Amino acid sequence: MKVLVTCHARAPMTRAVGGEIAAALHADVDLIIPRVVRGGLLGWFCDAWDTTFDRDTDVAQPARNLDAYDVIVIGSPAWHGALSSPVRTYIERNRRRLRTVALFTTCGARGGERALDEMIHLFDRDPLARLVVHEPDLHSGIARSAIAAFARRIAH
Numbered sequence: 001m002k003v004l005v006t007c008h009a010r011a012p013m014t015r016a017v018g019g020e021i022a023a024a025l026h027a028d029v030d031l032i033i034p035r036v037v038r039g040g041l042l043g044w045f046c047d048a049w050d051t052t053f054d055r056d057t058d059v060a061q062p063a064r065n066l067d068a069y070d071v072i073v074i075g076s077p078a079w080h081g082a083l084s085s086p087v088r089t090y091i092e093r094n095r096r097r098l099r100t101v102a103l104f105t106t107c108g109a110r111g112g113e114r115a116l117d118e119m120i121h122l123f124d125r126d127p128l129a130r131l132v133v134h135e136p137d138l139h140s141g142i143a144r145s146a147i148a149a150f151a152r153r154i155a156h
Contacts, residue, residue, distance in 0.1 A: 003027035003154065004064055007075030008087055010034065014106045017133050017147060018075045021104070024151035027073070033060040034086045057085045059093075066097040071128060071154055073102045076119065081111030083118040091122045098123070102154045104131040106138070129153035 007018040009031035022029045034057055066072060076087035083105075091098075103119045105112040112132035120127060131150040137143040 001070045001155070002068065003071045003073065004030055004066070004069040005073040005075070006030045006032055006062070006090070008032050008077055008084055010086075011077040011084070011106065013133075013135060013138060014075045014077045017104060017106055017138065017143075018073070020144075020147050021073055021075075021151055021154075024148060025073075025154060028064060028069075030062055030064045032086050032090045034058065057089050059086050059089050062090075062094065066094060071100045071102060072098050073104065073154065074098075074119065075104045075106070076115055078105050078107035078111035078115035081107075081114050083115040083122075088118070088122065091119065095123055101127050102129040102131075102150070103127045104133065104150065106133045106135065108135050110134075 003025045005018045005022040005025070005027045006029070007014045009015070015031070018029065021027070074087065074091065076084045101123060103116060105115040105119070107115070112134065116130055116132055129150050131146060133143045133146065
């Protein structure tokens, strides 16, 4: 089975979880890259605005051929308790090419479940597997078993 893990490029925790999933599945990795890089406080407010009002943002086309994969794992940080706008845009632009998906979100202490529900709603079908990783659990090591179980569900 050929698997691609893709996640938001500017979210270090999400990239770390995506990397663990990719290693467990011997998967390829492709990052969702916003074309406009927003930094500082103004960037934070612009990202919050886009996320709050479900606005699309410009993201680079996937570097990999999505049609070549059996499963695509998509990861997003939860921004302000919602799906990040770059990942929302990626899903909306590519969902017809994404046959079988597994979804994960990362969050501080809350909001990951809501962001995951938003991802599922965009696909209008159930994912092969789903996972929410909370930052304290990632740092303490508790999330490691949940990530491994998520990868096993995808592999079988």
